[in-house]
Amino acid sequence: MTVNAGMMNFRVRSFAFSGIEARPVWVEVQVSSGLPAFLVVGLPDKAVAEARERVRAALTSIGLALPVRRILVNLVPADLPKEGSHFDLPIALALLAAMGVVPGEELSRFAALGELSLDGRINPVSGVLSAALEAAAMDLGLICPAPQGEEALCGGDISILAAPDLLALINHFSGLQVLTPPVFSTQPPSPDRPEPDLADVKGMETGRRALEIAAAGGHSLLLSGPPGAGKSMLSARLVGLLPDLTARESLEVSRIYSAAGLLKDGRPLRRPPYRDPHHSASLPALVGGGSRARPGEISLADCGVLFLDELPEFSRAALESLRQPLETGRISIARAAAHVAYPARFQLIAAMNPCRCGYLGDASRECRKAPRCGEDYMARLSGPLLDRIDLHVSMQPYEPLSYMAAPAGENTATVALRVEAARRMQAERQGAHKNAEAALDVLRLSDPAQDMAQAVATRFRFSARGYTRLIRVARTIADLAGCAEIQPEHIAEATTFRVRGGGQ
Known part of the structure; x- marks a missing residue:
């Protein structure tokens, strides 16, 4: 003074x-x-x-x-x-x-x-x-x-x-009083919403398998099927399969939530975030921006899950804005008064109907525009965006009686143990990078698997990105099986999820 x-x-x-x-x-x-x-x-x-x-x-x-x-x-x-x-x-x-x-x-x-x-x-x-x-x-x-x-x-x-x-x-x-220093609370924070159990999902073996692979490797996933096929139900259970955030991830995500004023009770996040914006969300709401360049949904889902239901109903500009962060894990917001970058290493889970009416392929319920309505609806999604999604699953509806008679599947805790074991293998092999982010040269293919992957890429005319993502998914499948090298059977299973409309 x-x-x-x-x-x-x-x-x-x-x-x-x-x-x-x-x-x-x-x-x-x-x-x-x-x-x-x-x-x-x-x-x-x-x-x-x-x-x-x-x-x-x-x-x-x-x-x-x-x-x-x-x-x-x-x-x-x-x-x-x-x-x-x-x-x-x-x-x-x-x-x-x-x-x-x-x-x-x-x-x-x-x-x-x-x-x-x-x-x-x-x-x-x-x-x-x-x-x-x-x-x-x-x-x-x-x-x-x-x-x-x-x-x-x-x-x-x-x-x-x-x-x-x-x-x-x-x-x-x-000197009239002394403020008590703050201490870390010993009570775990109460979740905003309870994590639903995978045991509630009966049948749907292909969807459950895709969900486990997505959780183990951090892969993006697109679920397609008619109303009531279980797309949203499966997606809501992904975050329960994910391990707790590491110290570095917790700090990164908590800083984003702190900047947005969303830290509950001022306590850092321990679990991966789950964000599910409505398809009416604007471009700034999804990727960030506004007058003060606030973080958007993709940054609030950093190190967690971003669920986009009714994917084709989002605006084209909003969907195309996902392409850069899906590749780089960051989003740069440029405004006249500010240039801000936010982390955005989110795991994209999307769901969509096969057409606007939702019943394409069901002769008794599909609309008069079929199959053209399905082509027009799918055209709302660009090829480059679809190429960045690792797993494509087409789901079929269950009859109510068949669904109720189906036995309960494994619960979340059981599947989460396999996911955690696969994540440990990834950490030993490539450090902090999950399989969805790993470089191709560290993924360890056997010679027969490499030959098969190249033949598949040629047969289906995969891009270089598509080929890399095929190998990454196969690596995750191998990790879940406890294999040190990718084998042909892992490539074969990965192919069923990579080819659009596969996984039926």
Whole structure:
């Protein structure tokens, strides 16, 4: 803090956000003589500009009045856009330090973010995890809202002050009380929705097999069939087969959810996310964007499952936007005011009817436009997009009596053990990369299997991408069988899922 001839200055560290990255910002406050005013400069958006009223009301609620002087808040660097209500708390703390209410030397060891209520409470904000990681890199502590203390702990070994309100912070820095450091909860977080059991799926052996292969190798899957064939039921059970997120994956996904303000109770994610947007979702909602370049559904499904039901009903632009992230695992959002990249290593599971009426091939129920209606409906999906989907399964409907009489299949826990064993083989062979992402030269084909794969690719005129994905699926099938090398029978089974309309 500096004091010059009736002028008081102080500054506090905070952060602006670009995607999931936190960029350091100085919040400078100057209290000087002149006409009473409270100004905020430094390229603030509407929420930041309104902070002056929230700060004024919060201080009044705890019995403090702003000095009847000229108060200037400057956000440095001034050419970086500042967005969000999380600047309330650093502005208030810098102002309190400039007024001599809290000791500036202690405050200078922390960065801060939080939104103030009119009664002085500190409300949760987006981006606490990314802010904690950046604060750790800068060797600073972090002041954050009390409900997000556990979230901040994931950022590293730093000092965390998780305060419920502004008065508690003032008392802490004044030595009148000590804020209890946050700790990790021992209770597992309750899931947003229970994971359904695979044992509920009777019959559907081909669909169940495709689901197991998809889970074991991280492969994309397209299920096609008439209404009631079990497509949505199968898809909802995929996430239960997946192992828990690794520490690296948990941190990555939690940063995305933190940036979107979706971390439940401020606790990091442990299970793979499952997202199922409606087919009316807009392009920015699916891939990200908007005025603040928020993460979209494909990023919220990072390291988890993105389920697109009624695939052809999505807009063409939205579907084509999936092509880049399916290949690279990232999505770049370019806007006039921002260029942001988000992780998007999602596992695509899609479902569709064979035609608009849904009953193509059933002579008693199909519409008068058959088979042309099926061709027109399938034409909504481009060849390049379909080429990026590893497994294609055509499902047939069950008669109600046949379905009820079918024996229950294996439950989720049993299949998940095989998936976990296959994932361990992949980790030993290729590290963090699942089979769906692995390079071709590490997949270990036997000579007969390689000859068969080349013959299949020639016969069905696979692209180079299609050939690579055929080998990757075969590698997963071999892992599930515990084989060190891909054999011809694994290529044969992979072919039935690779050829569109296969798997019947």
